[in-house]
Every structure is written in structure tokens, then in C-alpha cells.
Amino acid sequence: MAELTTRGGGRVAVLKPRVFAWVQDYGVYAAVLALLLFNVLFTPHFLDASNFRTQLVQVTPIVIVSLGMALVIGTQGIDLSVGSAMSLAAALVVLYLGYGWLPALIVAVLGGAAVGAVGGALVAYVNVQPIVATLALLVGVRGLANVLVPQLVEFRNPDLIALGSSSVAGIPVIVLIAAALTLVVMFVVRRTTFGRQVVAIGGNRSASELSGLPVRRVLLIVYVISGLLAALAGVLATARLQASDPTSLGLFIELSAITAVVVGGTPLTGGRIRVLSTVMGALLMQLLAATLIKHNLPQSWTQMVQAVIILAAVYATRERATR
Amino acid sequence: MRRTDLEPVLEAKEVSKRFPGVLALDGVSLALRPGEVHALVGENGAGKSTLIKVFTGVYQPDGGELRHQGEPAAFGTPMDAQRAGISTIYQEVNLVPMMSVARNLLLGREPRRFGVIDAAAMNGEAERVLAGYGVDTDVRRPLRTLGVGGQQMVALARAVSIDARVVIMDEPTSSLEPREVETLFGVIRRLRDQGIAVMYVSHRLDELYQVCDQVTVLRDGRVAHTGALADVERLRLISLMLGRDLNEVRSHGMTRFSRDRAAADPAGAPDGGESRRSPAVEARGLTRRHVLDGVDVSVRPGEVVGLGGLLGAGRTETAKAIVGALPLDGGQVLVAGAPVRAGSTTAAIRAGVSLLPEDRKAEGIIPTLSVRENIALAALPSLGRAGVVSDAKIDRVVEIFMRRLRIKAASPHQLVSELSGGNQQKVLLARWLAVRPKVLLLDEPTRGIDVGAKAEVQALIDELAGEGLGVLLISSDLEELVEGADRILVLRDGAVAGELSGDDVTEERIMATIAEQSDG
Structure with a gap:
């Protein structure tokens, strides 16, 4: 009905919503492209391989964490425990490094999944609000990580160091991992029964329940995936640092991840998940910071500009919801 | 019936209310007189809740007039209606479950000494008031420890104690035990005798015939009938609500069912x-x-x-x-x-x-x-x-x-x-x-x-x-x-x-x- 009236309107009236819809769908891509173009033209040495690579490597943990966050937000939830799951993974990976890098990585990732399982169980089966359940984990799990590894521990395991610093065809391995994970999550969201159920539950939980969807189980799994991805990000970041630092690794990353999801146009009201846009959202914030710093603007400027972008993204998403 | 000569305390005159796509109220007139219990009935979508919301200042009518004590009145907000002495007891009790029974009862009017709440005086006052409603409880306990019936009594007592002249009850018995229903009816009759107008919304016909004097039937946003309840027999009331004329009911109509499968x-x-x-x-x-x-x-x-x-x-x-x-x-x-x-x-x-x-x-x-x-x-x-x-x-x-x-x-x-x-x-x-x-x-x-x-x-x-x-x-x-x-x-x-x-x-x-x- 709404659409018919829109089409029935004058040419200008038709054009405006279309432009707006385009901005909603592709605005974040356009912004990233525009920023890249600006840098190529005006920032000296921007395209130097080392500089560009540094940007990508830096944003990788945020990208991986925000993939899980996008799923959680798609269910109308939120996961504040991701940073702590990273720190727990950092602690576990050095504790078990004696058994080889792969077993250590597996233990660390399982630890993150366990954090997600606790949060997910609280949300799905005990009906605790997601923000409260994961806030408790945010506080508690970092404490646990600090008990396990009280101070910064450097390590010399060559395999783990290689994971963090080697490249294939000039592209850092951890960037390739993040790219692969992005594709996997996109596939899960778009093409699997589970992914469609996640989106449906976020769109209307009671309708999903009446339609026989395993709502609680799906919610639990979503938080497990988020914890698992966060732990993987924690291991990769630790590998790159060549040191385990549970005290400060992943601090405030939940905010960066939420920002990436929001800037990517996934509404906090759930029912819609934009995976690739979320990655673009993370890239946008990273590029923006790098650009402003390269042009000698102080950090505080970056923060203010980022705030404007967040508000713009929220405005665009809100309009879509009420359209 | 015997009081129809009294001036209505609250009256809707030809009130209309439109929402996108529907005319929820279409020229509805209803008069509430002091000391009457007025049943408001109707099926889903008849306009009952819209009318209640107009009476309580949640909605403003698009057409017609609201009169309060004979004067034209406009309730811009629910607060305005409350100040005019119109209280509503909703299906879900709208009190603060974690606060004590006494605080809930006297919220905003707590007795004070030296600027702080005088707890002893407050509790004493609360006990005294609630005893009159058949609620015998420790008023210092949180409200939620009372059953639904008890909570409703507190809500009712609160409404009456803030000088309500009109009390609107929306499905008040839906979660009450039979014994609690009896207590509630006792209270309603007492309110009536004190000259308070009660509007009673319910689908339980037995209850209507027990406590109500007047009835107004809404259907599709219009008044289908209004008058003394005693003059309307059950079957007629139901046919009024459902919109079926008793004499005209026929078994072949406009639906597409074939019936011969x-x-x-x-x-x-x-x-x-x-x-x-x-x-x-x-x-x-x-x-x-x-x-x-x-x-x-x-x-x-x-x-x-x-x-x-x-x-x-x-x-x-x-x-x-x-x-x-x-x-x-x-x-x-x-x-x-x-x-x-x-x-x-x-x-x-x-x-x-x-x-x-x-x-x-x-x-x-x-x-x-x-x-x-x-x-x-x-x-x-x-x-x-x-x-x-x-x-x-x-x-x-x-x-x-x-x-x-x-x-x-x-x-x-x-x-x-x-x-x-x-x-x-x-x-x-x-x-x-x-x-x-x-x-x-x-x-x-x-x-x-x-x-x-x-x-x-x-x-x-x-x-x-x-x-x-x-x-x-x-x-x-x-x-x-x-x-x-x-x-x-x-x-x-x-x-x-x-x-x-x-x-x-x-x-x-x-x-x-x-x-x-x-x-x-």
C-alpha cells in the first residue's frame, strides 16, 4: 500500500525515497570508497604496502568480533562480554602453549565458546536481559583471565608468532582469516536454516515461537558463536603482539564492535543482519581515525567525527524501520 | 434508574475518534450519573477501550464533546482526568510492585514530619483504610506479596482515597478468586451508595447482572443500546453485543461456505x-x-x-x-x-x-x-x-x-x-x-x-x-x-x-x- 502511494506521487517524491534507500543500503560502502579515494589523492604514502597493511591488521580483531556481534544484535540482543572473552582466550592460549600452538588455540576458542554459552543460557533459558547477562560476564571473565595470567607474559612459540605475523601473497594471514570468517558468516546468515531462524527470531520472537522455531536453542548458539569468534580474535591479537596481556587485551572492543554493526546499518531492533556492511562499518571507523591522524588532527577530533557518523547511521536505520 | 434525574458527573456527547483506516468511535453518547454502576459491554473492536481512553484523557476526541459535572471538559492528559476525579483500575494493576503496600496506597500523599515521610503515621493510615476494603495484611510488606485481588483492592482504595468521583474498572475480576470477587462487589456497592459513579467493563454476564444498574452496549464504534440493565434480558444483551437481530437471524447469509461438503x-x-x-x-x-x-x-x-x-x-x-x-x-x-x-x-x-x-x-x-x-x-x-x-x-x-x-x-x-x-x-x-x-x-x-x-x-x-x-x-x-x-x-x-x-x-x-x- 505504502509503496503504491509512493509510486503514484510526483517524480521528485519518487526520487527522494529511492536516494534515501540507496544511502541506507550502500552508504557505508560509498563512504569507505570515498575515504580511500581521498587518501590516495591527498595522503602521502597511503598506498605504501606497509601502511595499508597495518590498517588492515589493526582492524582485524574488531572485524571478527563484530561478525558475532551482528548475529547477536540481529536477535535484538547485545553481547558486552566479547572483550573479556578475548582476554580469557589470551590467558588460555599461553597457559596451554606447552602442548603446541594448535591445542592451545583450540582450548582458548573453547573457553570463549563457554563464556558465550553461559551468557546465551542466561538469556535464552533464564530470561535475563542480554545487556545484564553479558555485563556480568564482562566484569567476571576478565577477572578470571587475570587470575590465570596475572601479568603480561611474552612467549617464543614460533608457530603462534608466525600466525600473527606471516603473510601469504603479501596479505597477512590474520586478514585472510577474517575475510574467510566474513564469508562463512555471510553464508550462515543467508543460506542456512539456522541463519534464517536467527533473523526471524529477532524480527518477531512470539511469531517465531508459534511457528515452531527452536527459539531458545538458536539464541544460545548465537551467543556461543559470538564468544567463539571473540576468543579467536583474542588468540590472533595475542599472536600478533607476541605476548599475552589479559589485563588490557580487548578492553572496550565491545563498543567498537557495536559501532561497526550500527554504522553498517543493522538495526538494534533486530530482524535484519548485514554482514558485509558490518565489516565495512569497522573499516570505515578505522580508516577515518587513520586519515585524521595522518593529517595531524588530534585524537579527540577523530572521536567527535566518529560520533557524527554513528548518529547518521542510526538516523538512516531508523528511517528504514518506520518507512 | 431512579437516579436518572441526577446530573451526569461524566458524559460523552456524540464523541467520535478516528484512527488511520478505522472510525473507532462514531458519535457515541454515554452518561455516568452519581451512584450508578454502569456496565460497558461489547465485543472486540467495538470501541470500549477507546471510549475509556477518551474518558481518562489518554485520547482526545476528534468530534463531539466531553462534559464533566455539566461543564464542557477537555482532558489533555491522563493527569487532567485524574485531577477531575476520574480514576481507572486497569486489568493489570498499575502500581509499584516493589514498594510497600502503604507507600503504594499513599504514594505522593505520604504523611510527613519535618519534611521526611512519617512511616508510623503512614502505616497506621494505610491499615485503617485497607481494613475497610477487607484487606488484612502487613502494610509494610512489598505490594507484590499480595495476591492479584489484594493488589486490586489497594488500587481501588487508592483511587477512592484521592477523591475519585468516577471509577472506571476494566475487567476487574479477570484474575480474582470467587471470594475476592464477592469482596470487590461489596466495595463497588459501597462506592455506589457513597454517590460515586462506577463504570464496569466485563464480559462475564453473571457479574454484570449482580452489580450493575445501567448498561451501554457498543458495537462497531456505535452505541447499540443504552438503558437500565434490568430491562434487558440476557439473550437480548448477547444479541445486541454480537449484532444479530433475534428475529432476523437466518442461516443463509453472505459467507462463502458451501456447507455441502x-x-x-x-x-x-x-x-x-x-x-x-x-x-x-x-x-x-x-x-x-x-x-x-x-x-x-x-x-x-x-x-x-x-x-x-x-x-x-x-x-x-x-x-x-x-x-x-x-x-x-x-x-x-x-x-x-x-x-x-x-x-x-x-x-x-x-x-x-x-x-x-x-x-x-x-x-x-x-x-x-x-x-x-x-x-x-x-x-x-x-x-x-x-x-x-x-x-x-x-x-x-x-x-x-x-x-x-x-x-x-x-x-x-x-x-x-x-x-x-x-x-x-x-x-x-x-x-x-x-x-x-x-x-x-x-x-x-x-x-x-x-x-x-x-x-x-x-x-x-x-x-x-x-x-x-x-x-x-x-x-x-x-x-x-x-x-x-x-x-x-x-x-x-x-x-x-x-x-x-x-x-x-x-x-x-x-x-x-x-x-x-x-x-x-
């Missing part, structure tokens, strides 16, 4: 009597406190069973209980003779029982998803392999049902929220047909959809039953019920009040069954 005639059933006798779904003794009281329902293959009764009689709850969407205190659901795991919609759907819910928007559509995805939702696990969905299979199913149900959408990828109500309903029907159920429970399948879609949905119900699907049909539209159903169960106050079949399936018989006095 095999199921209506058991003897002529093509597959013999055997499958006909064993029910596709059978619910035994469905019980939930205050809601359902031992309801037995069974639906045989190819049969359309109607569920009749007034709003609040337990029709929707029965349907929800059958699919496991309503926690039960007792009862069992059997599909093809085997019990279904209680409290699991997944299990019910797997067994072949699905519910088309009454509230399309809140419980039906997923507004953020497309038509295609809404149709495929319940059948997803069967439309793929190893958890990966098959676009080809989904496309086939979606195409079949969009064509069969004539769903009008720009494309399968259009957002379902952009469709008209009738097309949304068809999308939901398609969602259920895609899982190939044995029994479909339809809760008000034609409410709020246009005439054309309504006829199509009715024809479809007929057709599906003809193919052997068992249907439980809930409808407030008596004509639809009578013409669509082979057999009708009439619910009253959460229990089966009667079963009608054969020649007894008529609008008069349904109304008469509803009107029978319930015991106690």
Missing part, C-alpha cells in the same frame, strides 16, 4: 466412517487457573469445528493450549491417539497441529522479512539439506501457495509488512499449509481483512476441509461460525458450556447457550 454428512463420507470417528487431534481437560477449566475438544479429519463464545470465554486460550503455546496446569493433547509433549509448539507442529494466531502483527508476521521468507519460515527445516536452505525448493513452495491463495504482492521479495491485512493473512495461511498440517487452528482468520479476501479465506477453509484437513475455527462473527462449522463448541468462562451439531448449529442456539446461567 462430505464432512457435513458423515454417512456419505467417501472414506467410510472409520477415519471419521477417530479424531485427528483431541484435547482432554485443558486447565489453567482463571483461564481454562477442563476444556475437552476434538477435531476429526475433514471436519470444521467452531469455537464460539464471548470475548474472554477462553477461545484463544484453548487454541494456544492445543499447540503448546500456553502453559497449562492440567490436561493433555493427543494427535492421532498419541500424546504430544506439553508446552512445545515445535512438538505440536511436528505432530501436525498448527495455529494461525489472532494477532497477526504481534504473533504472526515477521515484519522485517519478505513474503517469501515469511511463507517458508515454519517449513524451513524441510526445505533444505543438512541445514542449508534450498532456494529452488523454497521458490517452488512459495510460488505454489502465492498462486493458490492469490497473494497479491509486487514480488515474493517484497516486505510482508507492506502488504494489506488480507494478503498478510494469506501469507500466514501459506506458512502453515507449507508444513502440511493435519489440523489447523484458525483464530479469527477473517478479522480485519477486506470483504474480498474474507470470502477467499472462507472458501479456502471449505476446500481444505474437503481435502481432509481438520479445522478448529474461532470467530466472533456468528454467521461465519454457523455457516463454516459442522459442529460448534460454545465456551463460557473457560469451560465448554455446550456442544451444537446438526440442526442445532444456528445463531440462536449459540446465543442461547452463551446466555444460560452458569452455575454459582
Whole structure:
């Protein structure tokens, strides 16, 4: 009905919503492209391989964490425990490094999944609000990580160091991992029964329940995936640092991840998940910071500009919801 | 009646209220006089809650006038109405559950000493006031420790103590025990004797006849009748609410049900009597406190069973209980003779029982998803392999049902929220047909959809039953019920009040069954 009236309107009236819809769908891509173009033209040495690579490597943990966050937000939830799951993974990976890098990585990732399982169980089966359940984990799990590894521990395991610093065809391995994970999550969201159920539950939980969807189980799994991805990000970041630092690794990353999801146009009201846009959202914030710093603007400027972008993204998403 | 000479304390004159697409109130006039208990009745969508909200300042009327103590009044906010002495007791008590009983009662008017609350004085005052309402409790305990009835009494006491001249009660007894109901009626009679006007909204006819003096019946946003309750007999009241003229009730009308399918005639059933006798779904003794009281329902293959009764009689709850969407205190659901795991919609759907819910928007559509995805939702696990969905299979199913149900959408990828109500309903029907159920429970399948879609949905119900699907049909539209159903169960106050079949399936018989006095 709404659409018919829109089409029935004058040419200008038709054009405006279309432009707006385009901005909603592709605005974040356009912004990233525009920023890249600006840098190529005006920032000296921007395209130097080392500089560009540094940007990508830096944003990788945020990208991986925000993939899980996008799923959680798609269910109308939120996961504040991701940073702590990273720190727990950092602690576990050095504790078990004696058994080889792969077993250590597996233990660390399982630890993150366990954090997600606790949060997910609280949300799905005990009906605790997601923000409260994961806030408790945010506080508690970092404490646990600090008990396990009280101070910064450097390590010399060559395999783990290689994971963090080697490249294939000039592209850092951890960037390739993040790219692969992005594709996997996109596939899960778009093409699997589970992914469609996640989106449906976020769109209307009671309708999903009446339609026989395993709502609680799906919610639990979503938080497990988020914890698992966060732990993987924690291991990769630790590998790159060549040191385990549970005290400060992943601090405030939940905010960066939420920002990436929001800037990517996934509404906090759930029912819609934009995976690739979320990655673009993370890239946008990273590029923006790098650009402003390269042009000698102080950090505080970056923060203010980022705030404007967040508000713009929220405005665009809100309009879509009420359209 | 004897007080009609008194000036109304609150009066609506030709009040209209329009919402996008509906005229919720259409020239409604209603006068509340001091010392009368005025029943306000009507079915869903009649405009009762809109009228209450106009009286309490939540909505402003678009036309007509509100008069308070004879003067024109405009309540811009609920606060204005409260200041004018109009108090509302809602179904859900609107107090602060964590605060003490005494604080709740005296909130905003606590006795103070030296600027701080004088707890002793407050508790004493609260105890004294509540004793008058039959509430005997430690007023220092949090309100939530009181039962629902006790909380309602506190709300009522609070309303009266802030100088209410008008008290509006919306379904006050829906979660009360019989003993609490008696106490409440005592309080209502006392309020009446003090010259307070009480507006009493309820679907429980027995209660209306116990406490109310006057009655106003709303239907489709208009006043269908207003006058002394004693002058309106039960059956007439029901026919006024349901909009059926007693003398004009006929059994052939405008619905699209054909009534001549095999199921209506058991003897002529093509597959013999055997499958006909064993029910596709059978619910035994469905019980939930205050809601359902031992309801037995069974639906045989190819049969359309109607569920009749007034709003609040337990029709929707029965349907929800059958699919496991309503926690039960007792009862069992059997599909093809085997019990279904209680409290699991997944299990019910797997067994072949699905519910088309009454509230399309809140419980039906997923507004953020497309038509295609809404149709495929319940059948997803069967439309793929190893958890990966098959676009080809989904496309086939979606195409079949969009064509069969004539769903009008720009494309399968259009957002379902952009469709008209009738097309949304068809999308939901398609969602259920895609899982190939044995029994479909339809809760008000034609409410709020246009005439054309309504006829199509009715024809479809007929057709599906003809193919052997068992249907439980809930409808407030008596004509639809009578013409669509082979057999009708009439619910009253959460229990089966009667079963009608054969020649007894008529609008008069349904109304008469509803009107029978319930015991106690």
C-alpha cells in the first residue's frame, strides 16, 4: 500500500525515497570508497604496502568480533562480554602453549565458546536481559583471565608468532582469516536454516515461537558463536603482539564492535543482519581515525567525527524501520 | 434508574475518534450519573477501550464533546482526568510492585514530619483504610506479596482515597478468586451508595447482572443500546453485543461456505466412517487457573469445528493450549491417539497441529522479512539439506501457495509488512499449509481483512476441509461460525458450556447457550 502511494506521487517524491534507500543500503560502502579515494589523492604514502597493511591488521580483531556481534544484535540482543572473552582466550592460549600452538588455540576458542554459552543460557533459558547477562560476564571473565595470567607474559612459540605475523601473497594471514570468517558468516546468515531462524527470531520472537522455531536453542548458539569468534580474535591479537596481556587485551572492543554493526546499518531492533556492511562499518571507523591522524588532527577530533557518523547511521536505520 | 434525574458527573456527547483506516468511535453518547454502576459491554473492536481512553484523557476526541459535572471538559492528559476525579483500575494493576503496600496506597500523599515521610503515621493510615476494603495484611510488606485481588483492592482504595468521583474498572475480576470477587462487589456497592459513579467493563454476564444498574452496549464504534440493565434480558444483551437481530437471524447469509461438503454428512463420507470417528487431534481437560477449566475438544479429519463464545470465554486460550503455546496446569493433547509433549509448539507442529494466531502483527508476521521468507519460515527445516536452505525448493513452495491463495504482492521479495491485512493473512495461511498440517487452528482468520479476501479465506477453509484437513475455527462473527462449522463448541468462562451439531448449529442456539446461567 505504502509503496503504491509512493509510486503514484510526483517524480521528485519518487526520487527522494529511492536516494534515501540507496544511502541506507550502500552508504557505508560509498563512504569507505570515498575515504580511500581521498587518501590516495591527498595522503602521502597511503598506498605504501606497509601502511595499508597495518590498517588492515589493526582492524582485524574488531572485524571478527563484530561478525558475532551482528548475529547477536540481529536477535535484538547485545553481547558486552566479547572483550573479556578475548582476554580469557589470551590467558588460555599461553597457559596451554606447552602442548603446541594448535591445542592451545583450540582450548582458548573453547573457553570463549563457554563464556558465550553461559551468557546465551542466561538469556535464552533464564530470561535475563542480554545487556545484564553479558555485563556480568564482562566484569567476571576478565577477572578470571587475570587470575590465570596475572601479568603480561611474552612467549617464543614460533608457530603462534608466525600466525600473527606471516603473510601469504603479501596479505597477512590474520586478514585472510577474517575475510574467510566474513564469508562463512555471510553464508550462515543467508543460506542456512539456522541463519534464517536467527533473523526471524529477532524480527518477531512470539511469531517465531508459534511457528515452531527452536527459539531458545538458536539464541544460545548465537551467543556461543559470538564468544567463539571473540576468543579467536583474542588468540590472533595475542599472536600478533607476541605476548599475552589479559589485563588490557580487548578492553572496550565491545563498543567498537557495536559501532561497526550500527554504522553498517543493522538495526538494534533486530530482524535484519548485514554482514558485509558490518565489516565495512569497522573499516570505515578505522580508516577515518587513520586519515585524521595522518593529517595531524588530534585524537579527540577523530572521536567527535566518529560520533557524527554513528548518529547518521542510526538516523538512516531508523528511517528504514518506520518507512 | 431512579437516579436518572441526577446530573451526569461524566458524559460523552456524540464523541467520535478516528484512527488511520478505522472510525473507532462514531458519535457515541454515554452518561455516568452519581451512584450508578454502569456496565460497558461489547465485543472486540467495538470501541470500549477507546471510549475509556477518551474518558481518562489518554485520547482526545476528534468530534463531539466531553462534559464533566455539566461543564464542557477537555482532558489533555491522563493527569487532567485524574485531577477531575476520574480514576481507572486497569486489568493489570498499575502500581509499584516493589514498594510497600502503604507507600503504594499513599504514594505522593505520604504523611510527613519535618519534611521526611512519617512511616508510623503512614502505616497506621494505610491499615485503617485497607481494613475497610477487607484487606488484612502487613502494610509494610512489598505490594507484590499480595495476591492479584489484594493488589486490586489497594488500587481501588487508592483511587477512592484521592477523591475519585468516577471509577472506571476494566475487567476487574479477570484474575480474582470467587471470594475476592464477592469482596470487590461489596466495595463497588459501597462506592455506589457513597454517590460515586462506577463504570464496569466485563464480559462475564453473571457479574454484570449482580452489580450493575445501567448498561451501554457498543458495537462497531456505535452505541447499540443504552438503558437500565434490568430491562434487558440476557439473550437480548448477547444479541445486541454480537449484532444479530433475534428475529432476523437466518442461516443463509453472505459467507462463502458451501456447507455441502462430505464432512457435513458423515454417512456419505467417501472414506467410510472409520477415519471419521477417530479424531485427528483431541484435547482432554485443558486447565489453567482463571483461564481454562477442563476444556475437552476434538477435531476429526475433514471436519470444521467452531469455537464460539464471548470475548474472554477462553477461545484463544484453548487454541494456544492445543499447540503448546500456553502453559497449562492440567490436561493433555493427543494427535492421532498419541500424546504430544506439553508446552512445545515445535512438538505440536511436528505432530501436525498448527495455529494461525489472532494477532497477526504481534504473533504472526515477521515484519522485517519478505513474503517469501515469511511463507517458508515454519517449513524451513524441510526445505533444505543438512541445514542449508534450498532456494529452488523454497521458490517452488512459495510460488505454489502465492498462486493458490492469490497473494497479491509486487514480488515474493517484497516486505510482508507492506502488504494489506488480507494478503498478510494469506501469507500466514501459506506458512502453515507449507508444513502440511493435519489440523489447523484458525483464530479469527477473517478479522480485519477486506470483504474480498474474507470470502477467499472462507472458501479456502471449505476446500481444505474437503481435502481432509481438520479445522478448529474461532470467530466472533456468528454467521461465519454457523455457516463454516459442522459442529460448534460454545465456551463460557473457560469451560465448554455446550456442544451444537446438526440442526442445532444456528445463531440462536449459540446465543442461547452463551446466555444460560452458569452455575454459582
